[in-house]
Amino acid sequence: MTERYDVLVVGAGPAGLAAAGTAAAHGARVGLLDAQPRAGGQVWRHDVRKPAPRAAREAIAALHGVNLLAQHSVIASEDGALRVETPEGSALLTYGALVLATGARELLLPFPGWTLPGVSGAGGLQALTKQGWPVAGKRVVIAGSGPLLLAAAATLRAHGAKVVGIHEQASPDSVHAFARQLLHWPARAAQALSLRARLMGVPYRFGSIVRHAHGEDAVRVVEIEDAHGTACVDCDLLAVGYGLVPNVELAQLLGCALDHAPTHPHVQVDELLRTSVPAVFAAGEACGIGGLAAARIEGAIAGHMASGHADEARVLLPERDRARRFGALLARHFAPGSRVHALATPQTLICRCEDVTLGALDGYADARDAKLATRCGMGACQGRICGTALAELGRFPRGAGRPPLFPARLATLAGLATSPSDDASRSTT
Amino acid sequence: MSATVRLQVNGQPVEVPAGASVAAAVAHWTLHFRTSVSGETRAPLCGMGVCFECRVRIDGVAHQRACITPARDGMQVDSHD
Numbered sequence: 001m002t003e004r005y006d007v008l009v010v011g012a013g014p015a016g017l018a019a020a021g022t023a024a025a026h027g028a029r030v031g032l033l034d035a036q037p038r039a040g041g042q043v044w045r046h047d048v049r050k051p052a053p054r055a056a057r058e059a060i061a062a063l064h065g066v067n068l069l070a071q072h073s074v075i076a077s078e079d080g081a082l083r084v085e086t087p088e089g090s091a092l093l094t095y096g097a098l099v100l101a102t103g104a105r106e107l108l109l110p111f112p113g114w115t116l117p118g119v120s121g122a123g124g125l126q127a128l129t130k131q132g133w134p135v136a137g138k139r140v141v142i143a144g145s146g147p148l149l150l151a152a153a154a155t156l157r158a159h160g161a162k163v164v165g166i167h168e169q170a171s172p173d174s175v176h177a178f179a180r181q182l183l184h185w186p187a188r189a190a191q192a193l194s195l196r197a198r199l200m201g202v203p204y205r206f207g208s209i210v211r212h213a214h215g216e217d218a219v220r221v222v223e224i225e226d227a228h229g230t231a232c233v234d235c236d237l238l239a240v241g242y243g244l245v246p247n248v249e250l251a252q253l254l255g256c257a258l259d260h261a262p263t264h265p266h267v268q269v270d271e272l273l274r275t276s277v278p279a280v281f282a283a284g285e286a287c288g289i290g291g292l293a294a295a296r297i298e299g300a301i302a303g304h305m306a307s308g309h310a311d312e313a314r315v316l317l318p319e320r321d322r323a324r325r326f327g328a329l330l331a332r333h334f335a336p337g338s339r340v341h342a343l344a345t346p347q348t349l350i351c352r353c354e355d356v357t358l359g360a361l362d363g364y365a366d367a368r369d370a371k372l373a374t375r376c377g378m379g380a381c382q383g384r385i386c387g388t389a390l391a392e393l394g395r396f397p398r399g400a401g402r403p404p405l406f407p408a409r410l411a412t413l414a415g416l417a418t419s420p421s422d423d424a425s426r427s428t429t
Numbered sequence: 430m431s432a433t434v435r436l437q438v439n440g441q442p443v444e445v446p447a448g449a450s451v452a453a454a455v456a457h458w459t460l461h462f463r464t465s466v467s468g469e470t471r472a473p474l475c476g477m478g479v480c481f482e483c484r485v486r487i488d489g490v491a492h493q494r495a496c497i498t499p500a501r502d503g504m505q506v507d508s509h510d
Contacts, residue, residue, distance in 0.1 A: 035497060036497055037499045048446040048447070071497075105477065105479045106475060108474060108475065108480070115469060115471065117471065117472035118460060120474050120475070120476060121474060123476070123477075124473065124474060124475045124476030127476035127477050127496070128450070128452060128456075128476040128496060131448065131450040132445045132446050132448070132449025132454075132500075133450075133453045134453065134456055134457055217470060218472075352465070352471070352474070352482060353466075353481065355465050355467040355469070380484070380492070381479060381480050381481045384479050384480070385475070385479070407481075407492070
């Protein structure tokens with residue numbers, strides 16, 4: 001089955017919703033696809049307990065004429081088209097212009113015990129909880145870095161969890177410097193204060209990290225270290241996330257130039273969000289972590305551009321620049337420190353798909369060598385977790401991806417014009 | 430929202446709110462989602478379809494990501510693979 005769109009948008013989070021709504025308002029035939037069952041992305045993920053925020057409802061309501069393609073995963077790219085897989089089958093979606101609004105995932109870093117059931121990402125547990133994961137009455141430790149920890153804690157508390165403590169790895173000095181900067185961002189300051197109010201009574205510690213999770217069949221105790229020493233805390237769930245990294249796999253597959261500095265790649269775009277590939281635009285977190293406001297405004301810019309309205313896109317640039325500065329502020333104050341990078345021991349599993357320890361990677365110069373010898377990064381997640389962690393730990397940058405972008409059914413692969421193994425042999429030789 | 434969905438996890442009945450994920454339904458009974466290649470028990474890590482730790486068998490189809498699959502009435506979910 002082939003469907004034709006003037007503008008195809010990948011990712012139905014804030015950036016993608018804005019791009020799709022904007023392009024459709026110009027009269028373009030727009031398709032908006034997402035692997036998730038509902039629009040909203042991560043930040044506006046549907047909560048089974050409460051209505052969506054107003055901004056999310058408005059963005060979804062503004063999708064007049066947009067064909068929302070939920071549970072569509074992009075598997076491969078063909079000339080001017082994307083091959084997608086759905087629960088029912090597969091389809092080829094052709095486009096005149098493409099907007100990559102692929103968002104971000106959580107930076108998940110290895111530490112002893114991180115593979116125990118009950119240990120998850122911070123945004124990860126928030127997402128699970130919003131979709132009905134049972135947390136009422138559970139004791140939860142939240143740790144890692146950045147304001148997402150507070151948002152996760154607030155969601156968990158609203159669903160009846162007992163948040164035992166929030167442990168921010170950034171130093172007290174760094175967090176206080178960030179808080180002073182918030183004075184220049186009144187809306188963000190108000191949001192932070194409102195979150196703190198909802199978390200009244202929950203300890204929020206700085207310079208504090210989870211060193212180790214213990215338990216037999218699930219996490220039972222965590223070891224927490226701060227400037228005063230190490231303490232053991234009983235819990236039922238442990239949620240640890242160290243901020244966000246851009247999802248660039250599709251951009252990479254399309255041949256878009258990436259910016260690799262400083263640690264994790266993002267899609268390179270010019271001022272008007274054009275990637276290095278003609279007719280392909282990128283918006284939001286894929287272009288570097290910038291937060292919700294930047295994602296929404298960039299989505300609108302990309303929507304104007306993809307439907308041929310550059311003048312209307314230009315009007316939005318000052319607003320975009322201001323929003324982007326907030327993202328830079330976050331990166332500066334919450335970057336994981338060296339204590340976090342040193343948590344995994346040689347015995348700690350780094351590749352959770354293939355159960356490869358960090359020590360097994362000693363002596364390999366790059367991700368490809370390590371993969372060929374140890375299977376590290378060869379599993380179902382295709383190195384999204386371990387490759388990103390190894391880059392963050394300073395071992396080696398993540399290896400280039402190849403199709404299929406996600407594990408796919410044979411019937412889907414059979415529909416491809418070019419077999420993935422052909423592509424792979426070309427890209428690695 | 431008061432509507433609920435009824436399904437079976439490892440042969441046991443579970444009721445979850447409409448809009449809940451299969452992962453949420455499984456977690457009502459067990460944190461054993463899959464067994465790793467070296468025999469460890471695993472449960473969801475990322476919660477958003479990236480890590481593949483939540484893979485379960487749904488209506489006979491193996492390797493489905495429980496966290497991005499909505500729970501539906503009558504589903505048979507098996508997490509013991």
